[in-house]
Every structure is written in structure tokens, then in C-alpha cells.
Amino acid sequence: MRWLLRKDLLILRRSRLLVALLVLYPIAIALLIGFAISRSPARPRVAIVDETPPGETVKVGGERVKVSAYAEQLFNQVNSVPVATRAEAIAKVKSGDVLAAVVIPPDLTARLSSATEQGSLEVLYNGNALEQSLVSSTLNSALAQANLAFSEQIQQAAAKAIDALLQGGNVGILGAPEGLLGLREIPGRLQRIIAAEPPGHVRSELQRINEFAGFAAQNLALSKEVLSTISQPITVQSKLLHGRRTPLNTFAVVVAVSVSLMFVCVLLAAGGLALEREEHALARLLRGLVSRETLLAEKGLLAAGCAFLLAFAMLAGIGAFVALDFSRVGQWLLALAFGALAFAALGVAIGALAREVRAASLLAFLLSLPLALLALVPSGSVSGGFYAAISAVSFVFPFKACLQALDAAVNGASPAIGVPLLHLAGLTIVFGVLARVGLRHAE
Amino acid sequence: MSELISVAAVAKRYGDRTALEDVSFAAGAGEIVAVIGPNGAGKTTLLSIIAGTLAPDAGSVSRAAGDVGWAPQQPALYSKLSVLENLELFARLERVADPAAAVARMLAQTGLGDRAEEPVARLSGGNRQRVNVAIALLAEPPVLALDEPSASLDPSQRERLWEFISGLAGAGTTVVFSTHNVSEAQRYAARTLVLSGGRLLFDGTPAALLGDGGEPAGGDLEHALVRFLQAREARTAER
Numbered sequence: 001m002r003w004l005l006r007k008d009l010l011i012l013r014r015s016r017l018l019v020a021l022l023v024l025y026p027i028a029i030a031l032l033i034g035f036a037i038s039r040s041p042a043r044p045r046v047a048i049v050d051e052t053p054p055g056e057t058v059k060v061g062g063e064r065v066k067v068s069a070y071a072e073q074l075f076n077q078v079n080s081v082p083v084a085t086r087a088e089a090i091a092k093v094k095s096g097d098v099l100a101a102v103v104i105p106p107d108l109t110a111r112l113s114s115a116t117e118q119g120s121l122e123v124l125y126n127g128n129a130l131e132q133s134l135v136s137s138t139l140n141s142a143l144a145q146a147n148l149a150f151s152e153q154i155q156q157a158a159a160k161a162i163d164a165l166l167q168g169g170n171v172g173i174l175g176a177p178e179g180l181l182g183l184r185e186i187p188g189r190l191q192r193i194i195a196a197e198p199p200g201h202v203r204s205e206l207q208r209i210n211e212f213a214g215f216a217a218q219n220l221a222l223s224k225e226v227l228s229t230i231s232q233p234i235t236v237q238s239k240l241l242h243g244r245r246t247p248l249n250t251f252a253v254v255v256a257v258s259v260s261l262m263f264v265c266v267l268l269a270a271g272g273l274a275l276e277r278e279e280h281a282l283a284r285l286l287r288g289l290v291s292r293e294t295l296l297a298e299k300g301l302l303a304a305g306c307a308f309l310l311a312f313a314m315l316a317g318i319g320a321f322v323a324l325d326f327s328r329v330g331q332w333l334l335a336l337a338f339g340a341l342a343f344a345a346l347g348v349a350i351g352a353l354a355r356e357v358r359a360a361s362l363l364a365f366l367l368s369l370p371l372a373l374l375a376l377v378p379s380g381s382v383s384g385g386f387y388a389a390i391s392a393v394s395f396v397f398p399f400k401a402c403l404q405a406l407d408a409a410v411n412g413a414s415p416a417i418g419v420p421l422l423h424l425a426g427l428t429i430v431f432g433v434l435a436r437v438g439l440r441h442a443e
Numbered sequence: 444m445s446e447l448i449s450v451a452a453v454a455k456r457y458g459d460r461t462a463l464e465d466v467s468f469a470a471g472a473g474e475i476v477a478v479i480g481p482n483g484a485g486k487t488t489l490l491s492i493i494a495g496t497l498a499p500d501a502g503s504v505s506r507a508a509g510d511v512g513w514a515p516q517q518p519a520l521y522s523k524l525s526v527l528e529n530l531e532l533f534a535r536l537e538r539v540a541d542p543a544a545a546v547a548r549m550l551a552q553t554g555l556g557d558r559a560e561e562p563v564a565r566l567s568g569g570n571r572q573r574v575n576v577a578i579a580l581l582a583e584p585p586v587l588a589l590d591e592p593s594a595s596l597d598p599s600q601r602e603r604l605w606e607f608i609s610g611l612a613g614a615g616t617t618v619v620f621s622t623h624n625v626s627e628a629q630r631y632a633a634r635t636l637v638l639s640g641g642r643l644l645f646d647g648t649p650a651a652l653l654g655d656g657g658e659p660a661g662g663d664l665e666h667a668l669v670r671f672l673q674a675r676e677a678r679t680a681e682r
Contacts, residue, residue, distance in 0.1 A: 003535040007521065007528075014523045014562075283496045284519040284578070287508045289536040 004290060004298045008272060012306075018271075023310060026263035029369075031256060044138045046078040047089040047101035056109040058154070065153050067109050073149040077142035086122075093126050100125035100135045102143075155227050162224045166217060183220060186213040251413075253318050254406045259372055261311040261336065262343050262399055266364045269303035269347025273435075274360035292439045296348050296432065303347055304340035311336050315410070324410060331409035331417055338424040339402035345431035346398060352438030368399075375400035398427045447472050447617040448493070448511070448586045453502035455488050455641075462488040463641045466502070470617045470634070472585070475608070477628030477649075478621040479668060480638035486621035487516065489638065490590045493619060506586055512579030512616075516590040518571040519578070522564035526555050526574055529563060530581065537582040549577040553607065569600025573607065580611065587611065589620035593627060605631050629664035637668065644675055 012019060050071045057064035075082075081098055083089045089101035103122040111117040121143070125135045168182025181189070190210040197203040276282040276295070286292060315332060318324070347364060354360035375394045382390070394400040405420035407413040449469035455462045463485045470476050478486045491497035495508020496515075520529050530549055534542035550556040553573040563571060572592060579587055592608070593601040609631060612618050622628055628635050629649045637645035637652065645652055649664055656667025656674075 003532055007524065007532050010528065011521060011523045279521055280515055280517040280519040281521065283491075283515060284513070284533075285536070287494060287496045287513065289533070 001290070001294050001298045004285075004295070005302060008298070008302050011275070022264055022267060026260040027256075027314065029259055029263065043077070043079040044099045044135065044142075045081060045097075046139065046142075047081045047083045047092045047098040048075065048078075049083050049086055049089045049101065049103045051086075051106040052104055052108050053106065058109055058112040065150075065157050067104075067112075071104055073146035077145050078139075090124060093124050096126075100139055102139070158227055159224050162220055162227075166220055183213065183217040186210075187217065250322060250324065250411050251407065253315070253322055253324070254403060254410050255376065256318070257311050257315050257336075258339065258399065258403045258406055260314055261307050261339055261402065262368055262372060263365075264310050265303045265307035265340050265343035266347040266350065266368050267361055268306055269299050269344045270351035270354065270360040270364040271357045272299045272303060273348050273351025273439075274354045274357045277354075278356045292436060296352075296435050296439065299351065300341070300344035300348050300432070300435075304337075304344040307343065308336050308340040311340070325412075328409060328412070332406070334421065335402070335405035335409035335417060338421045338428075339398065339405060342398035342402065342424040342427045342431070345428045345435065349431045349435040349438060352435045367397075371397045372399050375403060395423075396427075398424055398431075401427065445472050446470070447474075447506075448619070449505040450489075450493065451503050451505075453489070453492055453499045453504070455485075455492065455497070455500050461641045463492070463499070463638075466638070466641075466643045468636055468643065468646055470586075470619060472617055473612050473615045474634065475612045475618045475620070475632045476634045476636060477632035478619065478636045478638060479623075479625055479628050480644075481672070483640075484638040485641040486638055487590055488641075490588050490619065490621050493586075494588045509582070510584055510586060512582065512584035512587045514572075514576045514579040514587070514589045514592055516594060518563075518575035520563045520571060520574055523562060525560050525562055526550070526566070527559040529574060530577060533578045534581045539582055545581050545583075549581060552580070552610070553577045554603075567600065569596045569604065572596060572600075572604060576604070576607070580616075584616070586617045586619065589618065591621055591623065593622065593624060601627070625665040625668055626663075635664075637671065639672055639675070645671065 048071060050068070052067045052071075054068075056067045058067060081092065083092060083101070086101075086103050089098075089103065092098045093101050101124040103124070105120070105122065108119045108121075111119045123139055123143075125132060125139075164180075166182050166184050168180045168185060187210055190206060190213060194203055194206045194210060197206060273296070276285065285295060290298075312333070315324070315336075319326060346367075350364050350367065351360050354363055371394070374390050375397075377387070377390055401420040401423040404413075404415060405417055405424060408415065408417040408420065446469045449467075451467050453466045454464050466485070466489060468476070478489060480486055488497065490513075492499050493504055493506075494511050494513035494515075495504075496513065521532070524532065527546065527550070530546040531542060534545045539545045550559055553570075553576075555570060555573060555577075558566070558570070563574060566574070576587075576589065576592060579589075587608075589608070593604055596604060605627070608618055608620075620632075632649060634647065635645065635649050635652050636643060645655065647655075650660060652671065653660065653662050653664055653667045656664075656669070656671040658664070658667040658670075
């Protein structure tokens with residue numbers, strides 16, 4: 001095995017372009033996937049036309065909320081491009097300068113102030129079905145957030161008006177007298193008047209008015225709480241059942257390293273074995289010079305070793321920028337070693353089937369990339385049946401198990417590292433046997 | 444002449460197709476045996492069985508694979524390694540007692556000493572074939588099996604290769620080779636085996652084949668082979 005290994009290392013050393021591709025390509029793919037996972041979606045570029053007259057306000061009780069506040073909320077949710085007219089907005093959407101345009105109509109204030117009509121916005125967008133879907137969902141979310149923030153402002157204004165009614169004083173409502181009596185004070189004051197009044201019709205009428213004033217004050221105070229409940233009826237308190245919560249950026253690191261480990265390992269193992277066929281050397285080697293098992297082990301160990309070193313260097317390098325727990329380095333090494341061996345076994349199985357390096361590389365690539373992406377599909381994002389099928393496919397290939405092992409090793413995530421390591425060991429044996437069967441007929 | 448290799452009642456099938464059927468022959472030390480016949484006759488299958496890269500369904504070969512040097516039709520070499528590195532690698536894998544000496548001997552025999560450091564990828568087809576044969580000879584096997592060794596070589600390269608092989612036979616190595624080039628068999632082989640449809644139809648000297656094919660002594664062996672095969676087909680059809 002020593003001489004075969006030496007030969008393959010010599011060939012690798014002389015294949016600089018291949019080595020560069022094997023290192024750079026997976027890292028590029030891994031970084032892309034890592035960025036896609038760890039970064040929140042970019043804010044869409046949206047043109048906003050505010051046709052409401054400047055300084056226009058919506059009157060809520062004694063409070064006035066500026067309509068421009070709504071536009072400001074919307075501006076915060078998107079990458080806003082203020083434009084003056086609807087025509088200008090349409091031109092920007094058509095040219096692709098912006099994904100969509102939101103037109104705030106001039107009658108928005110009147111509608112909101114009427115308390116009987118809803119305000120409405122006009123959304124203009126363009127593009128293919130995918131862009132339309134993206135714009136529609138992104139804008140709906142942005143508008144919902146702007147609506148929520150605006151309704152909170154209105155709710156705060158209403159609450160302030162209720163407070164003024166309850167407590168009295170200088171209410172600030174246009175036309176209201178200074179030092180107005182608060183609703184809460186009325187029952188006490190009225191009670192004192194009633195006490196001085198002789199029994200009779202007037203006293204009993206005053207008694208009834210006093211009861212109403214007490215009831216009104218109590219319920220008006222309650223309505224303020226009801227208002228805040230209506231503005232945000234459900235709040236979320238989350239609790240993780242098992243393991244530690246993995247921060248998104250360290251999970252992205254784990255994904256990036258797993259993808260690199262997979263690509264280098266599978267491509268190198270598959271290509272290395274296929275090269276023996278392509279050079280017509282396989283039959284010569286297998287006529288007693290080396291056993292099939294030795295040949296498979298050599299190719300697998302070479303690929304696993306190279307991928308292991310690359311992945312560990314990547315993990316340690318990323319650790320300089322992302323907070324990783326280096327005290328768990330022993331577990332990192334275990335996860336990387338088991339993952340590399342399983343990927344190498346998959347690679348030699350592919351190499352045993354292919355007759356030339358290009359076919360082996362293509363097959364390895366076509367198989368690896370979709371499997372990696374499938375393993376990243378979160379449960380609940382697809383239908384139950386489809387997710388079960390994805391899980392079954394992910395189970396019989398090493399990517400998901402490697403991801404779990406590395407996540408457990410790096411982040412202490414659940415399941416514990418033992419389970420995925422056992423899974424990877426099993427897959428190594430299964431793919432090793434498949435490779436041996438594939439190599440039964442050398443030529 | 445002492446017998447160095449014998450093939451006894453060898454048969455091989457690929458599914459329904461018979462590649463070889465009951466083929467037997469023996470060859471002595473220093474003998475050059477040419478295996479000729481039409482496409483699909485079973486020449487490569489026979490050479491592969493002799494070399495031990497293919498197991499026969501029936502019959503046997505007297506020599507183990509380790510005793511037979513094998514040069515496949517396509518040079519089995521690593522193109523990114525130099526001539527020297529290829530020879531060294533296979534000398535190590537063959538567990539030759541003194542790999543350095545074996546490599547030096549092969550470089551001298553192939554006349555590629557001055558190109559030893561050159562990557563195989565840069566060699567001509569003829570020189571690659573010489574390295575291919577040299578690898579087969581590293582362990583100094585008593586028998587050499589060559590599958591169409593001169594295919595894709597130009598006449599001068601072919602000439603040099605046959606000089607080399609004739610030298611080996613002169614030193615006592617038994618050479619069994621397959622070829623499509625019948626004149627090559629006529630020039631260099633002491634014996635010809637004619638295979639057709641997996642059956643051994645003729646085993647004798649090229650001169651005897653000329654006679655069987657109705658050609659005069661020194662005539663064209665290719666014509667003789669064609670007539671011989673036509674006559675066999677006609678006889679089979681009569682039956």
C-alpha cells in the first residue's frame with residue numbers, strides 16, 4: 001500500500017490545477033452555502049411614492065398621528081427609494097431598478113380618520129413568477145410590520161386619550177376646557193353631593209348617575225388594556241427541548257466544513273480509483289500485485305486523509321473569526337475522521353462503477369450536491385410525506401450524519417456525537433462493501 | 444524444447460456468447476507464438492486468461508499469474524509519472540529482490556535510459572509500448588503474454604519493438620502474442636495459433652499455415668489465413 005500511496009501523492013503533486021480546484025471549489029461552495037444560511041435575507045429595493053399632503057395627520061381622540069410616520073415605518077422595512085410620482089415609480093419597476101413600488105394614496109388620511117373605511121396602498125411589481133412570489137411575500141411581510149408599528153402608534157394615541165378622559169386636567173382635545181374633571185373623580189365628588197342632598201327624587205337620580213360614572217370609569221380603564229392586547233394578541237416564549245441552541249453562524253460553519261469535507265473526499269476517492277481504470281493500470285495491479293481490498297483502502301485513506309486535513313484547517317481557520325469552543329477539539333477530530341471515512345467509502349463506490357475520471361467526478365458531483373441540499377431541508381418546510389422521503393434518502397448517505405456529528409462536536413448540539421458516529425461507521429462499511437462488489441470485474 | 448507453459452481445454456463464456464471453447468496448446472522456452480484470427484475470435488480473452496487477469500470457466504493454465512509477464516493492448520502506465528518512476532513503482536509492487544537493478548536493466552534493454560526522467564505522457568506511442576513491455580519483464584518472468592503489442596505503432600517503432608522482443612526470446616523467454624497484423628506473425632513467430640469463434644482451428648508453423656491456405660512457400664500469410672478460414676467455413680456448412 002505504501003508504494004501505491006506514494007504514487008498517488010506524486011500524481012496529486014503534479015496535478016496542481018486539480019488540487020487547486022479540489023481545494024478552492026468546495027471552499028467556494030461551502031462559503032456560499034454558509035453565507036446563505038447565516039445571513040438574513042437582504043431588504044428588497046422598493047420605490048415609495050408618498051402622495052399624502054405634507055404634515056397630514058390622523059386624529060385619534062385628542063391625539064394626532066402623522067401619516068408620514070407610516071411611510072417612515074415602511075422605509076425601515078425595505079431598502080426604500082423615495083420617488084415623487086406614480087409614473088416615476090412605474091418606470092423604475094419596469095427598468096428593474098427596484099423590485100416593486102408602493103404608492104401611498106392622497107386619501108389615506110381621510111380614510112383612516114373616518115374610522116369607517118380602511119386605508120389602502122397600491123403595490124406595483126413586475127418580473128417572472130419567482131420574482132413575483134419573492135416580492136409579494138417580502139412586501140407582505142414588510143407591510144405587515146409597518147402596519148403593526150403604525151397601529152401601535154394609533155393605539156398609544158388612543159390610550160393617551162383614554163387616560164385624559166379618566167384623569168381629567170388639560171386634556172388637549174380641541175375645544176375641551178382647561179382643568180377638565182376626570183371620569184375617575186366623578187364618583188367621589190358626586191357621592192359627597194349626594195350625602196348633602198335630602199332623600200327624594202333628585203337624590204335617587206344622582207345615585208343612578210353616580211353608579212354609571214363608576215361603571216364607566218372602571219370599564220374605560222379596562223378598555224386601555226384591551227387595546228394593547230388587540231394590537232399584539234399573541235406573544236412568543238420559546239424553549240429548546242434538547243441540547244444546546246446552535247447559533248446560526250456556527251451552524252453555518254459546520255455546514256461549510258461538512259460540504260468541503262464531502263466534496264474533497266468523494267471527488268478524490270472516486271477520481272483516484274477511476275484513474276486506475278483510465279490509465280489501464282487496474283487490471284495490471286489486480287493480477288496479484290495488490291488485492292482489491294488494499295486498493296480500495298489505499299484510495300479511501302488517501303482521500304479521507306487529504307479531506308480531513310483540509311476540513312480541520314478550515315475549521316481552525318474559521319475559528320479565528322467565529323467564536324468556536326476549542327476545548328472540544330478532540331470531538332472535532334473524531335467527527336471529521338468518521339465523516340471523512342464515510343465520504344471516502346462513498347467515493348470509492350462511485351469510482352468502482354465509473355470507467356474514467358470525468359465520469360466519476362461528474363457522478364460524484366451529481367450525487368453529492370443534491371444530497372447535501374436535501375439534508376439541509378428543515379422539517380415542516382415541506383409536506384410530511386416528502387420530508388419522510390428526504391429523511392430516508394439522507395439516512396443512507398453520509399452528509400446528514402456527518403453534519404450532525406460535527407454540529408454535536410462543535411456546538412454540543414443534539415443528538416449526542418455517539419449516534420451520528422455510529423451511523424457514519426455503518427455507512428463506511430456499507431459503501432466499502434458496495435465498492436468491493438463494483439470492483440469485482442476489474443476490466 | 445522444454446515446455447514452459449501449457450493451456451489445457453480452456454473455455455470462457457460471456458452470457459450466451461462463447462468467447463473460447465476447449466483451447467489447448469503448449470509453448471517451449473524461447474518460443475514466439477502468434478495468436479491470429481478475425482475480430483471477436485477470442486485472442487484477447489485467451490491472452491487475459493494466460494496473464495491471469497481473467498478466470499476461465501473451464502480448463503487451466505500451467506503457470507500462475509506471477510510467472511507470466513503481461514503487456515496489455517493499451518499501455519498500462521501512469522502518464523504523470525516518469526519512465527523511471529513507473530518502472531520503480533511496478534518493481535516494488537512485484538516485490539522484485541533488487542528493484543534498482545531491475546529498473547536499470549529494463550532501461551538499458553528498452554534503450555530509454557536517456558529518457559528515464561521524462562513523464563510517460565510525453566513519450567511516443569512506440570516508446571510507451573516499450574515501457575509497457577518492460578514493466579511486464581521486471582520480475583524476469585519465464586513467459587511473456589503480449590496483447591497486440593504493435594497496434595498503433597508506425598513501421599519503424601514496430602521494427603524496434605520486435606527487435607527487443609526477439610532479443611528476449613533469444614534469451615529464453617517464451618513469448619505469446621496476439622496480432623491483427625498477420626505479416627508480423629509470419630516474420631517473427633515460430634508458431635501460429637489460428638482462433639475463430641473461440642475455437643482453436645490451427646496450431647503450427649507459419650509455413651504450415653501457408654500450405655494449408657494454398658499459398659506457396661514465402662507467399663502471403665494473410666491470403667493463406669483468409670483461404671484457410673473460408674475453407675473451414677465451407678466444410679462446416681457442408682456438414
